Amino acid sequence: MKVLKFGGTSVGSSKNITNVVSILTKYAQTDKVICVVSAVGGITDKLLEAGQLAQSKNSAYTDAFTNIKNIHINIVKELIPTDNEAVINYVNTKLEALKNLLDGIYLINELSPKTSDKLVSFGELLSSYIIGETLKSQGANAERKNSQELITTNSNFTKAEVNYTITNSNIQEYFENSTFDITILPGFISKSVTGEITTLGRGGSDFTAAIVAAALKVEQLEIWTDVSGMYTANPKMVKQALPINKLSYQEAMELSHFGAKVLYPPTVQPVLSLQIPIHIKNTLEPDAVGTIISKDGSNVNNAAKGITNISNIALLTLQGNGMVGIPGFSRRLFQTLAQEKINVILITQASSEHSICFGIDEKDAVAAKSAIDAEFENEISLNKIDPILVESNLSIIALIGDSMKSHQGISGKMFSALGKNNINIRAIAQGASERNISAIIAQNDVKKALNILHEVFFEGNIKQLNVFITGVGNVGERLVEQIKQQRKYLKDNLKINLRVAGLSNSRKMLFDTDGLSLKNWKEQLEQDGETATLEGFYESVKKLNLRNSVFVDVTANKDVADLYAKYLKQSIAVVACNKIACSSKLEKYKELKQLSYKYNAPYLFETNVGAGLPVIDTLNNLIASGDKVTSIQAVLSGSLNFVFNNFNDTTKFYDVVKQAAAEGYTEPDPRIDLSGVDVARKILILARESGTEMNLEDIENTPFLSESGLKSDTVADFYETLVADEAHYQALYASAKANNSQLKYVAEFNEGKAKVGLKEIPEGHPFYNLEGKDNIVMFYTQRYPEQPMIIKGAGAGADVTASGLFADIIRIGNN
Known part of the structure; x- marks a missing residue:
């Protein structure tokens, strides 16, 4: 003999009831079946709502009743489309009794616990009758038995206590003499020893099934619901949640007590005391394995279930x-x-x-x-x-x-x-x-917390990173494409599940809590994006509250840099190619470092110096290992190196600068590069990372631009000065050529002081043959006092800058 229980969702529609009938018919081929059913999904709440409306003298209770009536009549017509007159007449009779009860509540303006039990009992009485008649209409040897005739309780209405001596005797006697292959029992409802209608409280249908299973000492109790057993987490909140095949009674009770709604612990106590296994199954996927709850549970090694x-x-x-x-x-x-x-x-x-x-x-x-x-x-x-x-x-x-x-x-x-x-x-x-x-x-951290813990304990140490990128222009676009290309590799080889959850340009911003697909992200941003604001982007990232969030700044915008502190205070990591924050006032630089430490949120800015070259990372490793920097000599501007490597007496300075801008080697405002401010920021950052406290104004900057170029008000004006002052720049080139030297814009840091300026580099110097847009950094340290540690390579360009940002993101993933 088998005992099955089907919850409200399982009998929530004619389609679902058809699934139940199919399952019962299949089981009945090999054994006798007892099926406990809940009210049609949502009906218990609708009955209580109607009662409360009636009690409060609100005539809308009649509308609520009509809704309940229509639901049941429609289900009957869909399940038994022909020869259904007798069934509909019976259902109408029960519904008329329900209406009379509601009218009475309305008249006396009272809904006592006793009346409430009588009211909600209609749900299970109707559903069990309809399912029983559906089985009969299909030729099954089935019968509906009213559980009120079997389960006897005290008069503690709404949560009655079972008299097991009488109840077990009733159940055993009835089923010993039953000749039906399938018996349908309404769950939840019972009668007191004085004959009053009572209910068994929350999880009452589970309770009914457990009482019957224990009384008959069956081999297993099956509870059918709308999910395939119990999961490692709520699948509605954790998409990676996995079904659990086996659990011990204690594990199942703990999970249920703390929110897993598949099982309500007190109601299954009768089978626990007899150690009868419970099998959780899915009505909508009857062939799914489900979860078996037993004494021993699973011997799987995973410590957490x-x-x-x-x-x-x-x-x-x-x-x-x-x-x-x-x-x-x-x-x-x-x-x-x-x-x-x-x-x-x-x-x-x-x-x-x-x-x-x-x-x-x-x-x-x-x-x-x-x-x-x-x-x-x-x-x-x-x-x-x-x-x-x-x-x-x-x-x-x-x-x-x-x-x-x-x-x-x-x-x-x-x-x-x-x-x-x-x-x-x-x-x-x-x-x-x-x-x-x-x-x-x-409360607002729950989803985030569940996903974090599930990732740590159940997902094979795969770490999900949620990246939010602002500034998807030249470099930002390359970064998105690199992420798109490497996502599978990162997941397979580095155990990093990298998702882009937000994108923004100067006009639009777009978010997706499940990660953007990146297939047509440009079109999607333009078509579906909302109006972008820097504060709005921050608020959206904060509101999404995703685990392991990383904010990536691919701009040169001071207002964006001013928001870093806000992100770090939310434990959102910051990755930036924007140099403004790290080269701002020393107090601001220190504050961001402290916030990063305090809130355990990485603040990485490798691309501030040398684009994709590991300059800052190498410097940090030297310092962390106990070495001390004594001097730094560097060519830190790929833009200026490109300019002076392509400028000569057969070219025009204006044309070379324009070419550098067109190829993405300069900032949108080339004055930032050519004035030396950009290089000064870079050497400042290296000095600070070496442990020296200084500000930008402490750096000696010897400009090479003409006086009119330095005083230009706009970018357009600046370009005009380049044309007008061509002789000035040709003179610089002629001097270097006469001295058999190359023009290089050099940054120096020595004995706590720093300076930047254009220099004539003689043949044989490490800087002399520096080609194209390359950068070079020479670290002289206590361990490298004579032969410096040299880092050399491309120091500008969209692809290498994007790869530097990408490397910082991966560092966070590996942290």
Whole structure:
């Protein structure tokens, strides 16, 4: 004999009921089947709503009734399209009785627990009758048996307690004599010893099935729902959630207690005591494996089995110096809550006895505070304890698994992962069994936290990075394309799941919490993007609250750089090719470094110096290993190197600068490069990263531009000066040629001082043969006092700059 239970979603429509009928018919071919059914999906809530409307003298209860009636009549007509008159007449008779009850509630303006039980019982009575008649219409040897004739309770309405002696006898006697292949039982409903209609409370249909299964000592109880068993996390919040094939009773109870809605723990107690396995199955995918819950569970090595949560939690704290060493506070506190019938979900107490924290349902918070403050009124008035402190908008997350106690470092791994993503933990509780580690966090961090923990414990250490890029022009476009090209490689080889979750140019911005496809991202940005603002982009990134978020600045905009602090304070990593922040006032530079450390949010800017060359990374490694920089000599402008490598007595300076701009080697405003400001910023950054405190104005900058070029008001004016002052630039070239030298714009740092300027580099010098747009950096250190460490290569260009940004993003992924 088999006992199956189908929940409200499983019988929520004629289509789903057809699936149920098919499953029952198949099972009945090999064994007798007992099927417990819930009310049609949503009907219990609709019945309560109608009752409440009637109680409040709102005539709209009749509309609610009509809706309930139409749902059931339509289902009958769809399931039994012909010869259905008798069935419809019976259903109408029951519905008329329902209408009379609602009319009575309306007239007397009262909805007592007793009447409420009578009201909601119509849901299961109707669904079970319809399913039974559907089976009969298809030739099945089936019968609907009213559970009220089998399950006997006390008169505790809305949550009646079962009299197992009478109930077990009734069930055993009925089924010993039953000749039907399929028996349909309405779940949830019962009758008291005095014959009054009662209900079994939350999860009542599960309870009915468990009572029957235990009474008959069947081999297994099957609970059919709309998901394929229990999952490692809520699949609606964690898309990578995996079905769990096997669980122990204790693991299943913990998962269910902390929010997994597939099972309600108290209702399956009858089968737990007899160690009858429970099989969770999916009505919509009957061939799916589902989850088997048994005594032994699974012997799979994974320490954790699942992550779950309870939302709408209030954290209450009773604290005060007067509690220390004084017995009885805990007893009085929890006795007060018990008297108010308030369930405590989580408890934690400081070893100092100075405070007790506990989590309850948020809807009970006001009543709990009022009752506790009244109980401790004397102690509060004497300032021995504080009035109860209430914090709302919280949620409990729980990591669960029988084997966690035999694995070291689970708690550390859990809290470290949350901390790295700026998720503040308000309270922690861990049972002595070490089967459950619970933490209270902000409600709006729940999805993020579940995904972080699932990634750490169940996804083979694949780390998801969510990248937000502002500035998708020349360099930004190359970066997006590089990410698109390398995503599979990163996931397969570096275990990094890199997603671009947001893009912005100067006009539009576009976001997707699941990551943009990048196939036609330009068109999508233009067509679907909203109007872009820098603050709006930040607020959107913050609101999405995705784990391992990285903000990438591919602009030269001061206003964007001014937002870095905001991102870092949200534990959002910052990757920038924008040099403005790192070369701003020393206090700002230090602040960003400190925020990065404080909020565990990397701030990387490798492309500030040398584009894709590992200049800053190499310097940081030298410093971290204990070396000390004594001097730096460098050609740090790929733009200027390109200009002076292509400028000679047969070219015009104007033409070469224009070519450099067209090929993307200069900033949009070439004066930034040619004035030496850009190079000064770069040597400043290297000096600061070496440990020297200085500002931009401390750097000696000897300009080579003509006086009119330096004083030009606009980019257009500047280009005009290049034409007018060609003789000035030709004179610079002629001097270098006469001295058998090359013109190079050189940055120097020595003994705490820095300077930049155009130099004539003689033949034989490492800078002499520097070609094209290449950069070169020579680090003289205590370990490299005579022969410097040299880094050389392309120092400008969209592709290499994009690759430098990409490398910083990957560093964060590997962190």
